[in-house]
Amino acid sequence: MKRQFLTGHEVAVLACIDAGATHMFGYPITPGTEILTNWIHHTQKNKALEYLQTEDEIAAGFAVCGAVMAGEKTFTATAGPGTVLMQDALSMADGMRLPFVCIVAQRGGPSSGTVIYSQQEVNLAIHGGNGEGMRLVYSPSTVQELYDMTRKTFNGAWKYRFPSVVLTDGFLLKTRQDVVLNTDYPNVEAEPLVHEKEYKHIRNIYTVEEELYEVLQEHKRDFDAMAKEVADYEAYKTEDAEVVIVAHGIVGAATKAAVDMLRESGKKVGLFRPKTLSPFPAEALNNLAEHCPSLCIVESSMGQLRDLVKQALTVSAEIHGLYKPAVGIDVEEIVSFIQENYQ
Amino acid sequence: MSHAKSTFCPGCGQPMTLRALHQALKKQDLESKAVLGLDIGCSLLAWDFLPINTFQTHHGRVVATMNGFKRAKKDSISIAYAGDGGAYAIGLQSLLWAAMRDEPITVIVSNNVVYAMTGGQSAPTTMIGQKTSTNLDPVKQEPMRGPELIKQLNPHAYVARTSMTDMKELNHHMEQAIATQQAGHFSLVEVLSFCPTNWKVAGPDLKAYVENMKKIFPVGVCS
Structure with a gap:
């Protein structure tokens, strides 16, 4: 347990590291950019951490999909129009039940809107995909909760295999508060979707309507079971x-x-x-x-x-x-x- | 050799391309290390075709996905399989940047000069004079020559175009592409492929159609 006086950006990154994240893929966008730049600072000191500044949010999102399939805890951070672009990859994560973690730094919308603050990305965070919106979405109200909920977001993503979002905003990310980093909080282990010696064939597109219907029923059962444990x-x-x-x-x-x-x-x-x-x-x-x-x-x-x-x-x-x-x-x-x- | 029954149209070129890929992996005993990501389009039909780990992605997003996979599992052989639309239209941005950054992944592009899964619309590779369901008047613009564009961006990349009418060459380029990834560099092989369904060309004339494509899309290693 360490008590420190830190900004939301710093705390979000420390929470990702303490959660066991090893990779970040991101594209700069205000007010989420400092999560990317802070993470990059950590990669200079900690060689177990890697990053890529991608060509856009779409590439960042799909790289997250690929990396989590390979079994590494991976995340991205975005905002506003970037959250819109991120829906492509999040929708694949919806369909394939990928432990996708995204920190959303809400900014004013629609369009490029304003650059610091809003609570208008609630619908996108939950229902931005072309499906039923079965995602785990946390909304922290303090820097302490930003840390705690980011840890829970990683655990939830990897335990229940639903794409998971930390829905925050530029105000909270820029706020500096006293925070206790509970490094003793246990992590759910990461597990690759494919292993070398067992060949898996994983779909996200179905030929027969009833096949997809059955898959979605299973997702719903799992989501309802998760709700009993995590709704807070x-x-x-x-x-x-x-x-x-x-x-x-x-x-x-x-x-x-x-x-x-x-x-x-x-x-x-x-x-x-x-x-x-x-x-x-x-x-x-x-x-x-x-x-x-x-x-x-x-x-x-x-x-x-x-x-x-x-x-x-x-x-x-x-x-x-x-x-x-x-x-x-x-x-x-x-x-x-x-x-x-x-x- | 194939893992499951082909669901491609009769006469489609993709099963042969996939078999060439499988051969190249098998020869080096890399089947278990390989992971095949599929773009959406006819390429999605390969989801259970080979005895290697395979997953579908989204249209235009297979390169970005396999880039993420490779970075997270560096000893894998990460292969992105796409059509000409997925690679050169909707997915071009990611393809160019993967090549620019010299990401050690292998991209295989099946070029059949149309969007085939959706029924024969114009693709980035559709040739001058060709008519499609979205070009009722003959196409006037030059087609996209992907390998030539990509080679300019990265001198370390192995970039080639080949044709499924020459299996020996196809096998050779697949092997070279995999070896290039193992050496830590980006590789791309474009394969000129059959689409009898959308070309509305009968079996015996398919080869001639591809021979004509070769005049517009020169085969060989791009340098």
């Missing part, structure tokens, strides 16, 4: 809450501070923060909404988190929200919004 959330001061704010990532951290301020002024407000956006902690949300059916979504998007919440809800709830696409949301703003809208 934080419920903060929700026991007696009359309003529960639902937020994720860095907005979740701001909301937590807002809850404390609102509580001081006598408002019974709580926070529900999904740590995994996929699989979504649906059961916990429903249990909560059953005794507190007033939900307020706060996110830097026009409703990508809200849609996940609505999809997860099986009990009736009243949903309002503060939706600010590609704009940061601070504590005071959340406090004012709740005070004005929940008398």
